[in-house]
Amino acid sequence: MPLETLLVLQHEAVLARQREALLAQLAEGLPEARVMLASSPAQVPDGLRVDAVITPTLPWLPEALARLAHYDWIHFLSSGVEAIWTMPFDKHRILMTRSAGVHAPAMSEFALGAMLYFAKRFGTWTRQAASPHWQREWLGELTGARLTILGMGRVGGMLAERARLFGMQVHGLRRRGETPQGVMPLNGSRLPEVLAETDYLVVCLPLTAETRGLVDNDLLGWLRPGAVLVDISRGGVVRESAVIEALEDGRLSGAALDVFEREPLPADSRLWGREDVLLTPHVSGTTPFYLERAVALFLDNHRALVAGQAPLTPVDVEAGY
Numbered sequence: 267m268p269l270e271t272l273l274v275l276q277h278e279a280v281l282a283r284q285r286e287a288l289l290a291q292l293a294e295g296l297p298e299a300r301v302m303l304a305s306s307p308a309q310v311p312d313g314l315r316v317d318a319v320i321t322p323t324l325p326w327l328p329e330a331l332a333r334l335a336h337y338d339w340i341h342f343l344s345s346g347v348e349a350i351w352t353m354p355f356d357k358h359r360i361l362m363t364r365s366a367g368v369h370a371p372a373m374s375e376f377a378l379g380a381m382l383y384f385a386k387r388f389g390t391w392t393r394q395a396a397s398p399h400w401q402r403e404w405l406g407e408l409t410g411a412r413l414t415i416l417g418m419g420r421v422g423g424m425l426a427e428r429a430r431l432f433g434m435q436v437h438g439l440r441r442r443g444e445t446p447q448g449v450m451p452l453n454g455s456r457l458p459e460v461l462a463e464t465d466y467l468v469v470c471l472p473l474t475a476e477t478r479g480l481v482d483n484d485l486l487g488w489l490r491p492g493a494v495l496v497d498i499s500r501g502g503v504v505r506e507s508a509v510i511e512a513l514e515d516g517r518l519s520g521a522a523l524d525v526f527e528r529e530p531l532p533a534d535s536r537l538w539g540r541e542d543v544l545l546t547p548h549v550s551g552t553t554p555f556y557l558e559r560a561v562a563l564f565l566d567n568h569r570a571l572v573a574g575q576a577p578l579t580p581v582d583v584e585a586g587y
Contacts, residue, residue: 292561
């Protein structure tokens with residue numbers, strides 16, 4: 267697939283910070299291509315013909331696409347693409363790829379940090395350090411702890427690999443494909459028995475019709491009492507009300523939550539102010555290398571297509587991600 271003209275859509279603030287690095291990366295990977303940048307639909311010339319569009323799932327994406335006379339490929343600068351399904355543009359005529367795995371290093375680190383936060387009681391020591399107070403307690407370990415990962419894509423796979431280096435026992439639930447080496451495969455029928463022995467449950471599933479509300483009262487009810495939940499999936503996979511009930515009845519001893527059904531998390535949410543909850547504002551996937559890695563995936567996909575191979579990170583229209 268020859269690429270003569272590329273259109274990059276991006277927030278104005280991001281382009282202001284990373285314009286030169288972005289252009290340099292694309293020039294190195296596609297030296298013959300003409301690259302155009304736009305931070306609003308009005309900056310897209312009406313009737314423009316391009317070969318590929320590189321973009322986040324911007325709310326104004328349909329308006330920008332409607333100004334184009336032609337485009338063959340959209341590469342999304344994100345792993346999750348749930349926002350596009352309600353957008354009015356043709357998802358079947360064109361090739362769509364996503365930046366699957368771009369978050370994997372950052373999110374796997376975040377999940378490990380969240381587990382360590384509870385195992386080593388960092389919240390307790392932070393609160394204790396706020397005033398002159400000295401109270402020692404015995405701490406837990408990740409070594410030998412049982413980790414269950416819901417979603418064994420690139421994020422879940424990297425987390426499993428790193429968790430095993432801590433000596434954790436890892437089970438992984440994957441919809442399709444092979445389970446990574448060293449991970450005990452888990453199918454849906456075995457989920458209750460595995461959760462009954464789980465110390466840490468990490469959710470890193472995409473949001474689809476199948477996964478929406480999957481982590482509910484029933485699923486959390488299967489957990490060993492005192493388990494810890496880490497949610498780095500997408501808002502809507504985990505039911506907030508179920509988490510609160512599980513914390514209050516002791517099924518969960520802690521929860522690290524980075525995504526929510528409503529964002530920002532409403533001020534009246536009962537999750538605020540709890541010492542057994544680590545709340546973060548949807549930051550687990552953030553990294554200074556985000557755009558660089560996402561564009562590198564675009565270039566990797568292009569090399570695969572030129573070689574006559576299938577794209578590496580396609581969007582599956584039927585599966586919804």
